[in-house]
Amino acid sequence: MAEADIAYVATAGAAGLAMAVSAWALLLRGRLHETAVAAERERVEALADLSRHDAMLRAFDDVSLALTPDGQAAGLPIGSAELIARLAGEDTEAGAAVLNKLRITHGALIDALVHEGQAFEGLVALDDVEPWRIEGRVAGGSAWLRLSPASRFTLTGADATESGLALLGDASPTPTWVVDGTGKLAWANRAWLNETNAESIDDAVEKGVSFDRGADALVAEAARLGVRQEGFRWTTGGGARRAWRIIAEPAGGGAVTAFAIEVTEAEETRDTLRRHVDAHDETLNHLADAVAIFGPQKRLAFHNTAFQALFDIDAAWLDERPTHAELLDRLRQRRSLPEVVDYAGWKARELEFYGASEASPDDSWSLPDGRTLRVVRQPHPLGGILLIFSDITDELKLRSRFNAQIQVQRATLDKLNDAVAVFGSDGRLRLHNEAFETFWNLSADKIATASDFDALAELCKAVLPDPALWLGLKARVADPDPESRVAISGEGRTVDGRVAAWQTRPLPDGATLVAFSDVTARRGLEQALVQREQALAESQALKREFVGSVSYELRTPLTTIVGYSELLETMGELPERSRQHAGAIRIAASQLARSIDDVLDMAQIDAGEMELSLGDLRVCDLLSQAAEKVRARVEGRGATLTVSCPADLKPIRADEHRIGQALDHLLENAARAVSEGGAVELKAETGPSEIRLTVSDTGRGIPYHLQAHVFDRFVRRERGGPGVGLALVKALVELHGGWAEVESEPGKGAAFILHLPPGAATTAAAPELQLEI
Numbered sequence: 157m158a159e160a161d162i163a164y165v166a167t168a169g170a171a172g173l174a175m176a177v178s179a180w181a182l183l184l185r186g187r188l189h190e191t192a193v194a195a196e197r198e199r200v201e202a203l204a205d206l207s208r209h210d211a212m213l214r215a216f217d218d219v220s221l222a223l224t225p226d227g228q229a230a231g232l233p234i235g236s237a238e239l240i241a242r243l244a245g246e247d248t249e250a251g252a253a254v255l256n257k258l259r260i261t262h263g264a265l266i267d268a269l270v271h272e273g274q275a276f277e278g279l280v281a282l283d284d285v286e287p288w289r290i291e292g293r294v295a296g297g298s299a300w301l302r303l304s305p306a307s308r309f310t311l312t313g314a315d316a317t318e319s320g321l322a323l324l325g326d327a328s329p330t331p332t333w334v335v336d337g338t339g340k341l342a343w344a345n346r347a348w349l350n351e352t353n354a355e356s357i358d359d360a361v362e363k364g365v366s367f368d369r370g371a372d373a374l375v376a377e378a379a380r381l382g383v384r385q386e387g388f389r390w391t392t393g394g395g396a397r398r399a400w401r402i403i404a405e406p407a408g409g410g411a412v413t414a415f416a417i418e419v420t421e422a423e424e425t426r427d428t429l430r431r432h433v434d435a436h437d438e439t440l441n442h443l444a445d446a447v448a449i450f451g452p453q454k455r456l457a458f459h460n461t462a463f464q465a466l467f468d469i470d471a472a473w474l475d476e477r478p479t480h481a482e483l484l485d486r487l488r489q490r491r492s493l494p495e496v497v498d499y500a501g502w503k504a505r506e507l508e509f510y511g512a513s514e515a516s517p518d519d520s521w522s523l524p525d526g527r528t529l530r531v532v533r534q535p536h537p538l539g540g541i542l543l544i545f546s547d548i549t550d551e552l553k554l555r556s557r558f559n560a561q562i563q564v565q566r567a568t569l570d571k572l573n574d575a576v577a578v579f580g581s582d583g584r585l586r587l588h589n590e591a592f593e594t595f596w597n598l599s600a601d602k603i604a605t606a607s608d609f610d611a612l613a614e615l616c617k618a619v620l621p622d623p624a625l626w627l628g629l630k631a632r633v634a635d636p637d638p639e640s641r642v643a644i645s646g647e648g649r650t651v652d653g654r655v656a657a658w659q660t661r662p663l664p665d666g667a668t669l670v671a672f673s674d675v676t677a678r679r680g681l682e683q684a685l686v687q688r689e690q691a692l693a694e695s696q697a698l699k700r701e702f703v704g705s706v707s708y709e710l711r712t713p714l715t716t717i718v719g720y721s722e723l724l725e726t727m728g729e730l731p732e733r734s735r736q737h738a739g740a741i742r743i744a745a746s747q748l749a750r751s752i753d754d755v756l757d758m759a760q761i762d763a764g765e766m767e768l769s770l771g772d773l774r775v776c777d778l779l780s781q782a783a784e785k786v787r788a789r790v791e792g793r794g795a796t797l798t799v800s801c802p803a804d805l806k807p808i809r810a811d812e813h814r815i816g817q818a819l820d821h822l823l824e825n826a827a828r829a830v831s832e833g834g835a836v837e838l839k840a841e842t843g844p845s846e847i848r849l850t851v852s853d854t855g856r857g858i859p860y861h862l863q864a865h866v867f868d869r870f871v872r873r874e875r876g877g878p879g880v881g882l883a884l885v886k887a888l889v890e891l892h893g894g895w896a897e898v899e900s901e902p903g904k905g906a907a908f909i910l911h912l913p914p915g916a917a918t919t920a921a922a923p924e925l926q927l928e929i
Contacts, residue, residue: 218304227270277382337410378404399423452539574673579633581666583609717745768811776801782819794832800839809915821881822851829855852907858900892916
């Protein structure tokens with residue numbers, strides 16, 4: 157392209173650019189003018205609004221003061237010039253002067269308003285005229301203080317009465333009153349006047365009547381803090397004590413509205429409930445079972461002393477109200493919980509009972525220390541759960557022993573041959589043994605179907621059809637009268653000919669035991685024994701008759717033999733040898749007669765027909781007489797006979813003939829046993845409560861194996877052959893109330909000792925023969 161063309165294009169471009177810039181400048185200038193006009197219009201409107209707001213602020217009786225971020229006064233106060241003058245006086249720095257006065261009493265609240273934005277309100281004394289109401293607020297990012305005279309919020313009695321709110325409050329049964337910023341009564345409803353016995357508000361103000369001093373203090377506190385206050389007071393009026401709930405609500409401008417809500421009934425109910433709870437707790441403390449109550453928050457709310465003693469937990473720790481989970485953990489540490497594999501799962505299941513609506517079934521805990529606890533869980537009426545722990549270790553042991561005893565008793569009854577049944581006080585069969593089923597020929601299932609005594613009796617009547625028997629047994633089983641519950645017995649005969657004996661026994665628990673036994677064989681044996689006894693009695697009678705007859709038959713010829721033998725001995729024509737033979741015949745006949753007398757005496761003793769003739773027996777004389785009878789025989793064998801008797805021995809009560817008879821037998825035995833050079837001694841001794849007569853000899857003695865049978869009758873002895881002599885001695889001594897014994901050493905002789913009481917007693921003794929020993 158040519159240079160001219162280039163110059164032309166450049167000139168055209170520059171001209172176009174200049175025209176475009178001029179057009180843009182014209183457009184921008186127009187827009188700037190419009191913006192300036194709008195800004196001026198907004199400035200004029202803002203000044204007008206500011207003027208209106210300033211006029212509005214100054215139209216009311218209050219003063220506003222803005223605060224800077226550091227808590228200083230931001231310019232002059234806004235408000236009525238009159239009020240500003242009352243607050244600041246002649247000070248040109250009115251904002252700072254007012255703020256300094258406010259900081260004296262409300263400095264902390266002002267700082268909290270500036271730095272933290274916490275609003276507040278209250279009363280403050282800034283002059284001597286009246287108190288001022290102060291309010292602190294945050295608006296537009298700035299802190300503001302507002303001050304207004306308290307009289308603006310004071311209600312007069314007339315004004316309040318004319319207001320609809322006052323009419324509503326006057327009809328309220330709750331005592332209500334309003335206190336102005338100065339603490340004076342401004343208004344009160346009729347309930348308040350009636351409670352304070354004031355005729356009107358003016359009368360109450362004039363007399364300085366108040367509802368209660370405590371309520372007045374509560375109202376003053378609400379006015380000071382500007383926060384609602386509540387309290388509780390008791391008052392006395394009209395001869396009654398009443399409880400009130402006092403509510404003091406700030407109403408603005410330092411005024412406070414107070415309400416007195418009567419809660420006497422509620423307090424009395426609460427007091428009654430508290431006493432009831434205390435009594436309930438005291439009752440639980442006296443229970444032997446451990447009780448623990450957990451509240452809705454699963455914390456321990458109550459435990460009795462038995463609970464603390466059962467688990468041996470520190471009482472101070474329990475008083476800290478641990479949670480249920482903490483208590484379980486503590487018990488697990490002390491090994492006072494059942495040992496389980498999954499403790500976490502077990503613990504979770506324990507805590508699930510809080511959601512239950514009904515009591516859970518009883519549970520048991522087997523503790524490591526051997527104790528067994530019964531655990532009862534049930535929802536508490538006030539929320540939470542109630543736990544009861546009972547130590548049933550001893551109970552289980554007793555139950556185990558009881559069950560074992562019952563099993564032993566049942567096994568014992570099953571081994572009895574008697575048919576035994578136990579009926580309860582309701583007439584139902586409680587227990588029976590196997591013999592009962594066999595006796596009545598009834599199966600166990602059939603007996604189980606019998607619901608009561610009557611039904612079982614119907615089954616048994618097939619074997620023992622005796623209506624009177626079953627009526628009598630029913631009276632003993634079902635009648636609770638103690639006179640009817642006595643042990644009775646009887647017998648009956650079954651349809652198959654058996655003899656059945658029955659008896660009842662009342663048991664301590666009100667039950668009755670009835671036992672049946674088959675006594676057929678026993679009754680047959682008893683009958684046989686009766687017959688045998690009769691036969692024995694007849695044989696005894698025949699024996700006595702035989703003995704009497706034999707003794708009579710033998711005595712007569714013996715008397716003849718003795719008489720003729722004595723006659724032959726006196727005849728001089730007989731040779732000496734014949735006289736010796738006659739003497740031997742006489743001696744043998746005399747011995748035979750004596751043996752017959754001994755047998756008769758034993759028969760009398762056995763039959764209980766012998767009676768003693770007791771009298772005054774002088775023992776020494778009796779011993780001398782008995783010794784003289786055998787002295788010749790003893791000395792004829794080359795032995796000596798001595799008699800020993802104390803000189804001061806008193807007489808005894810005895811039968812002289814029978815005691816002498818016993819001594820004769822003993823002395824004859826001694827005379828037969830003694831040999832040449834030997835000795836026989838007859839001695840009497842006095843004991844503490846007896847007289848001992850001893851006949852001793854130095855003969856061959858008695859073997860040890862025969863000493864136990866020496867007093868038996870018709871037993872062959874080495875001393876004297878067969879006979880009843882020593883048996884008769886023993887029987888005669890025992891008739892006197894004494895006893896006989898023998899002391900012997902083989903080869904060294906023997907001693908027979910008779911122990912006699914000082915005074916024997918028998919019906920054969922005459923009363924005048926009683927002796928004082």
